[in-house]
Amino acid sequence: MSVPNEYRIPKLPRADWTHEAREVFAFWGEPNAYEEGSKTNIMMVMGNHPPLGMVYNQFGKHFLMGNTLNTRQLEIIVLRIAWRVKSIYEWHNHVGYGVNAGLSLEDIAAIRDFPQGGNWSEEDAAIITACDELIGDNNISDTTWTTLSKTLNPQQLMDLVFTIGHYVMTSWALSAFGVPVEGGADAIGFDLKTQSGRTPGATLKPGEKEGWEETRGY
Numbered sequence: 001m002s003v004p005n006e007y008r009i010p011k012l013p014r015a016d017w018t019h020e021a022r023e024v025f026a027f028w029g030e031p032n033a034y035e036e037g038s039k040t041n042i043m044m045v046m047g048n049h050p051p052l053g054m055v056y057n058q059f060g061k062h063f064l065m066g067n068t069l070n071t072r073q074l075e076i077i078v079l080r081i082a083w084r085v086k087s088i089y090e091w092h093n094h095v096g097y098g099v100n101a102g103l104s105l106e107d108i109a110a111i112r113d114f115p116q117g118g119n120w121s122e123e124d125a126a127i128i129t130a131c132d133e134l135i136g137d138n139n140i141s142d143t144t145w146t147t148l149s150k151t152l153n154p155q156q157l158m159d160l161v162f163t164i165g166h167y168v169m170t171s172w173a174l175s176a177f178g179v180p181v182e183g184g185a186d187a188i189g190f191d192l193k194t195q196s197g198r199t200p201g202a203t204l205k206p207g208e209k210e211g212w213e214e215t216r217g218y
Helices: 019-026 041-046 050-065 071-084 088-100 105-113 122-137 142-149 154-177
Strands: none
Touching: 019 041, 019 050, 041 050, 041 154, 050 154, 071 088, 071 105, 071 122, 071 154, 088 105, 088 154, 122 142, 122 154, 142 154
């Protein structure tokens, strides 16, 4: 699937920046976002619908920042989802998050290529399989659930299912709305090569540390 290059729902024009829209832009703590808008394309699109934008941000913050799954588990899920539903936007962002969470580029390639390659634990393999089963079968098999239940508690199992659903939904929205990777970013393809040929490195999540926005490249 090609990278979107034309918005179906455009960034909210500055003349329409209400207080509520600006709150959507500024939700993640990006410096000057309330006054100048967000540098993140999806936030500028979500500003078109502030009630939905704020609910989406609040829901998404739980999965990105408050998840009972650890960060490595989260990034395995999101990268598998991004590959399965061909979301170059989510793939680009979460490759950097995955590296920051301790995944190597070889690990990320193996998430993409699963079940080929990768030296996965039983739990890791079950997490990737759960993504595939929910996308393909609309459920998790008893075998996979039993494996997951060996190491994940009920809260983690609930977060796993909802995390998968959230990132499928987000990927659908990004694709359907025509939201491209930010213009200043060195976009990372599914082949794990950047447009400039640079080796992808770690990036920080919104609000993870002071100066997080400087790692984003835009």
